[in-house]
Amino acid sequence: MxxxxxxxxxxxxxxxxxxxxxxxxxxxxxxxxxxxxxxxxxxxxxxxxxxxxxxxxxxxxxxxxxxxxxxxxxxGHCHPHVAQAVAKQALVLNTHTRYLDENILNYAERLLATFPEEITRVMFTCTGSEAVDLALRVARHYTGGTGIIITENAYHGVTAAAVEISPSLGPNVPLGQHVFTVPAPDPANANGRDVGEVLAEEVEKAIAFMMRHGIRPAAFIADSIFSTDGIFPDPAGFLQKTVDVMHAHGALYIADEVQPGFGRTGTHMWGFERHGIVPDIAVMGKPMGNGIPIAAAVMKAEVQDRFGRDIRYFNTFGANHVSIAAASAVLDVIRDExxxxxxxxxxxxxxxxxxxxxxxxxxxxxxxxxxxxxxxxxxxxxxxxxxxxxxxxxxxxxxxxxxxxxxxxxxxxxxxxxxxxxxxxxxxxxxxxxxxxxxxxxxx
Amino acid sequence: MxxxxxxxxxxxxxxxxxxxxxxxxxxxxxxxxxxxxxxxxxxxxxxxxxxxxxxxxxxxxxxxxxxxxxxxxxxGHCHPHVAQAVAKQALVLNTHTRYLDENILNYAERLLATFPEEITRVMFTCTGSEAVDLALRVARHYTGGTGIIITENAYHGVTAAAVEISPSLGPNVPLGQHVFTVPAPDPANANGRDVGEVLAEEVEKAIAFMMRHGIRPAAFIADSIFSTDGIFPDPAGFLQKTVDVMHAHGALYIADEVQPGFGRTGTHMWGFERHGIVPDIAVMGKPMGNGIPIAAAVMKAEVQDRFGRDIRYFNTFGANHVSIAAASAVLDVIRDExxxxxxxxxxxxxxxxxxxxxxxxxxxxxxxxxxxxxxxxxxxxxxxxxxxxxxxxxxxxxxxxxxxxxxxxxxxxxxxxxxxxxxxxxxxxxxxxxxxxxxxxxxx
The missing domain is CATH 3.90.1150.10 (Aspartate Aminotransferase, domain 1)
Structure with missing residues (x-):
């Protein structure tokens, strides 16, 4: 080729x-x-x-x-159910997570109910970039490692930590020194082999390389559709071996659901579900509030507990009432329509x-x-x-x-x-x- | 003491x-x-x-x-003028900055008109954290330096790059290796000397320390009211000497206006104006949309040109129409009331x-x-x-x-x-x- x-x-x-x-x-x-x-x-x-x-x-x-x-x-652009939820809430209350509130908890329960049972915690941000940024902090804190593995043309966001794992931004935006790339899972490049096996091998090689250089792996992060790499969804299930490799090394799999999430793939609410795998952390953003800024990182309780015991997190606009109202209305529409x-x-x-x-x-x-x-x-x-x-x-x-x-x-x-x-x-x-x-x- | x-x-x-x-x-x-x-x-x-x-x-x-x-x-909580602007816009259009749009430009002009004439550019984000994170990227790209100077108990946000300059988050959140602190400008600790002179001396010492360690300074960042340090507004003007020191070393002054900005100090729209100084970059957030997520970094054209020539920036929800409508309504209310x-x-x-x-x-x-x-x-x-x-x-x-x-x-x-x-x-x-x-x- x-x-x-x-x-x-x-x-x-x-x-x-x-x-x-x-x-x-x-x-x-x-x-x-x-x-x-x-x-x-x-x-x-x-x-x-x-x-x-x-x-x-x-x-x-x-x-x-x-x-x-x-x-x-x-x-849908300007969906009336979402717009009305926003309009109503903006007149009633719009504060933050340092007061008690029922709306945010009701939404958290609804959102988490769409995930596998291992995923029980949610942390709210305003953008997918902030959710990715937080997921990296949590993964590094939990594992004690710093190494991150991504695909060659990945995009994961615009904060300083997120651009470090976004090679699609081009050569003027350098990758982080503890960031390593593997080729995207393109079946055309697998020489007739199983694309998931090839990917897992590449990931194993990247881990060997980083460990040889004194860097412990923290996480593999990918959107399960490999959007900026060129869109590689098939065959469903090919990510399983890579997740196994990460776990074997005490590292995590972060599912970037900013693009495939919220039902886009049709058969599943979340892209990783097509692969029959369970992430340690999943991040979501873009479609969550249909344009009203809201995003989140969901994760396993043990992963978050270690972070949360040591580090507090307050995102001023994260889970503000208006954004939660929009996000809740989005779930209504996905279901009702x-x-x-x-x-x-x-x-x-x-x-x-x-x-x-x-x-x-x-x-x-x-x-x-x-x-x-x-x-x-x-x-x-x-x-x-x-x-x-x-x-x-x-x-x-x-x-x-x-x-x-x-x-x-x-x-x-x-x-x-x-x-x-x-x-x-x-x-x-x-x-x-x-x-x-x-x-x-x-x-x- | x-x-x-x-x-x-x-x-x-x-x-x-x-x-x-x-x-x-x-x-x-x-x-x-x-x-x-x-x-x-x-x-x-x-x-x-x-x-x-x-x-x-x-x-x-x-x-x-x-x-x-x-x-x-x-x-004011749930201000009807802001809530109505949000409600109206959410039903009409809510997209992003890769299409042409007049609303965002009108708001950009209104916002920039409140700044000194040297500040002519605005980049939109969703949160103050993202604005700080972007300001650090821009300052480091512009100066070629990496060293950042902050006060001892500063807080600047929750992204990975922002927590690195936020010592108020406590000992479990380490400062970045190129981040250096100076004591807050507390007149009670100045031993009768001019507090601005003492601060400038400390900043000069921090620069000498980092340069001795091969680190070039990029920026001094502070909110002009020193909110998390204990609130030190006086005497107005004391920041001038520190800004001069930064400029003498080819580094920038970033005004964190997330807290003092949008008229809170009464006499001025922006906190730095009380000090009679002009920042190279100013970041704003919290009050900008009265709770609807919107934030921004404004800056001098030459600072942004160098970044923008090399690096593109797209923030999905940044300057979405609904947030711009809220921000515009906030400026109306500040003026009208x-x-x-x-x-x-x-x-x-x-x-x-x-x-x-x-x-x-x-x-x-x-x-x-x-x-x-x-x-x-x-x-x-x-x-x-x-x-x-x-x-x-x-x-x-x-x-x-x-x-x-x-x-x-x-x-x-x-x-x-x-x-x-x-x-x-x-x-x-x-x-x-x-x-x-x-x-x-x-x-x-």
């Missing part, structure tokens, strides 16, 4: 500024002046939504954009359609996914599987011109990252598939 | 569980089971509010508690009353503060200034029995930390002062 240089998928090219309409140009100039160069826009022609509803975003001219990408508004069942059904329909495109277009290397977390891989050549990030970028911008919002992932930017809001129906999948076929035909 | 052992002010003592009413006991047991030992409650008899309004919290029996402590609901003027006037009235208590009670060492950020120091002996943390704790719990919410700070827990919501009026100050006098009389 030959690989080409990475393609940046997020970067709006400022050289194209002059070609944009006056209003957008002015907004981009203000943005650059006020927010500065760290902030990146999606697409050659950035999108400017002013309203959202369900799986749709709308611009000022009321043009509708089909959202096939955003996993934060997981139960049968969004997991929908994710499974629509996801299946989508994957079938994507596989038809694979037959039709030689540039499609593979279609894969679980529920409404799917990847479509573009290659220059099916035999060599050489990634075609430039084509994926052209597809992303081509779909945007058709008002369909999507992005791409992998180290080469060559895999469409398909993770729409969960109320995404068969009819929406068909719009996406037809538009994708049209764009691929145009580009061919 | 002799000092006694620290007194933990936050710890609810589980041994007292049996003495509590059934309902509270049950809630505490559920809390311990679900959230675990890292979570601490305020007061011997924890408070259980179910409703908030203005400067008041109410329990299930509709007993009113005067809030003299919470700085997050800065414009003249809350800064109120903070100055009520703060002055409060400080006068506290000084009368100082005359009346020998245990009161000093009353000090700026606007509605005040401290009342308890001592065993006025000559030696020996801190009396046990008395402060008794006062905190005594006031709680009178349904007045307050806490204490300093390494010895001997300084009442007085920072109520900003709509706190003269009549509320009088309730607090009378109750405080009654508690002190009871305890005498």
């Amino acid at each position: 030959t690989k080409t240089a990475p393609v940046m998928i997020n970067g709006f090219d400022p050289a194209k500024l002059a070609s944009l309409p006056e209003r957008e140009r002015r907004l981009i100039e203000r943005r650059q002046a006020l927010l500065g160069p760290s902030y990146r826009l999606f697409y050659e022609e950035p999108v400017h939504p002013v309203r959202g509803e369900g799986v749709w975003l709308y611009d000022a001219e009321d043009n509708a954009y089909l959202d096939v990408y955003n996993n934060v508004p997981s139960v 049968k969004l997991m069942e929908n994710a499974a059904a629509t996801g299946h329909h989508m994957l079938e359609g994507m596989k038809r495109l694979q037959q039709q277009f030689a540039c499609v290397g593979e279609a894969r996914g679980a529920g409404l977390f799917l990847g479509l891989e573009f290659v220059k050549n099916r035999e060599s599987r050489e990634p075609d990030g430039a084509l994926a970028l052209a597809v992303v911008n081509g779909l945007r011109r058709k008002r369909i919002l999507i992005s791409a992932s992998s180290p080469y930017g060559h895999v469409l990252k398909i993770r729409p809001p969960l109320p995404f129906k068969r009819e929406h999948a068909d719009i996406f598939l037809e538009s994708l076929a049209a764009v691929l035909t145009e580009l061919a | 002799t000092k006694t052992a620290p007194v933990m002010i936050n710890g609810f003592d589980p041994a007292k569980l049996a003495s509590l009413p059934e309902r509270e006991r049950r809630l505490i047991e559920r809390r311990q089971a679900l959230l675990g030992p890292s979570y601490r409650l305020f007061y011997e008899e924890p408070v259980h509010p179910v409703r908030g309004e203005g400067v008041w919290l109410y329990d299930a029996e509709d007993n009113a508690y005067l809030d003299v402590y919470n700085n997050v609901p800065s414009v 003249k809350l800064m003027e109120n903070a100055a006037a009520t703060g002055h009235h409060m400080l006068e009353g506290m000084k009368r208590l100082q005359q009346q009670f020998a245990c009161v060492g000093e009353a000090r503060g700026a606007g509605l950020f005040l401290g009342l120091e308890f001592v065993k002996n006025r000559e030696s200034r020996e801190p009396d943390g046990a008395l402060a704790l008794a006062v905190v719990n005594g006031l709680r029995r009178k349904r007045i919410l307050i806490s204490a700070s300093s390494p010895y827990g001997h300084v009442l930390k007085i920072r109520p919501p900003l709509p706190f009026k003269r009549e509320h100050a009088d309730i607090f002062l009378e109750s405080l006098a009654a508690v002190l009389t009871e305890l005498a």
Whole structure:
């Protein structure tokens, strides 16, 4: 397998500024002046939504954009049940965890009930990054180790500790000195072997390397769908051996559920469940409050006890009443609107359609996914599987011109990252598939 | 000056569980089971509010508690203007910064207009901890240094990088290896010298120490009111020399405005303005959205440019539309209800009353503060200034029995930390002062 240089998928090219309409140009100039160069826009022609509803975003001219990408508004943009819960709570009470409160405990019970029985504790933060950051602190305190193992193009957040385990941020953001990478579990790279066995071997090698250098392992952390690595969900179960290796060395497995969690994979509430494993710590964020900031780390009691005996934790906005109200309403909607069942059904329909495109277009290397977390891989050549990030970028911008919002992932930017809001129906999948076929035909 | 052992002010003592009413006991047991030992409650008899309004919290029996402590609901608990802005926005649009949006830019302009003209950039996060964490990344990237200088009992947040500069979390949370402390600017410890000169000398010594050990300084970070050190606001201007020292060594001054910011000191929107200085970076959080999670780091353009050229930054919930709507409404209320003027006037009235208590009670060492950020120091002996943390704790719990919410700070827990919501009026100050006098009389 030959690989080409990475393609940046997020970067709006400022050289194209002059070609944009006056209003957008002015907004981009203000943005650059006020927010500065760290902030990146999606697409050659950035999108400017002013309203959202369900799986749709709308611009000022009321043009509708089909959202096939955003996993934060997981139960649908501006879902009225969540918005009303927020509106009601904001008028009643909004304080913190140093007073007694029943709402937070009721939600904690509901949330923990969705996890395997070994997971009995929850600590609340505001963002997935904070939850990852806290999970690292807890894992290092519990194990006494410092070494962390991640996949080669992982992304786990934006705090200083989280960027140290996020190689997808690129070479200007160095990994932590006690952070070690293993290749992502890509079956195409397993040379016909069991992908889980290969991963476990790589993890074993990383542990041997760190121990040879006097570093004790603390944890392996991964999202079970390997989102930024290129989306590798299959075969379900392949993570078991890696978890065994970590435990054999007294280290932990942290499930990063920020992306696969809250029912997205359709068959299970949590991504790790597809693998039949139980994490020591699981972190969650993005879809938890449907856009209202709330996140959490759940864990086994013995893991948290050791941390909690020594170290107090207070997160000012963590589990504030308004965020808890939003999170609780999200669980209502997932249940009442049968969004997991929908994710499974629509996801299946989508994957079938994507596989038809694979037959039709030689540039499609593979279609894969679980529920409404799917990847479509573009290659220059099916035999060599050489990634075609430039084509994926052209597809992303081509779909945007058709008002369909999507992005791409992998180290080469060559895999469409398909993770729409969960109320995404068969009819929406068909719009996406037809538009994708049209764009691929145009580009061919 | 002799000092006694620290007194933990936050710890609810589980041994007292049996003495509590059934309902509270049950809630505490559920809390311990679900959230675990890292979570601490305020007061011997924890408070259980179910409703908030203005400067008041109410329990299930509709007993009113005067809030003299919470700085997050800065414009008042559940302020209707903020709650309505949140309710309205949650139904319209709530996305992120990779699409174009006008609301965020309008707010960014409003916020930056409250800063000196050198500060032209803003980066949004969800919590003050994330803002501090980002400020450290930016400062280290800009200067190429790693050394950070803080005061001895500082608190700056809960991410891994923020706890490394938060000695107030206690001995179980080690400081970072490139983190160095200087004594807080306590005029009582200055031996008659200028407190700003003493602080600058200590900072100069810390820089010499780190450079002798091959560590280049990156930043001095402090909240200008030295909240967890025991509240040292005076004399205004004393920080100037320290800022000059940092700049002379190519390092930065980061103003932690999480506590003094957004008008609390009455005379100025930002705490550093009282000192007539301009920070290179300022971080803010708690009161920014009146409880809706939003925080930010603002900075000079040249500081951010160097970071932003190399490193992209995306915070999923940072500057989401709902949080921006809340933050914008907070600025409206500060302006429309003249809350800064109120903070100055009520703060002055409060400080006068506290000084009368100082005359009346020998245990009161000093009353000090700026606007509605005040401290009342308890001592065993006025000559030696020996801190009396046990008395402060008794006062905190005594006031709680009178349904007045307050806490204490300093390494010895001997300084009442007085920072109520900003709509706190003269009549509320009088309730607090009378109750405080009654508690002190009871305890005498």
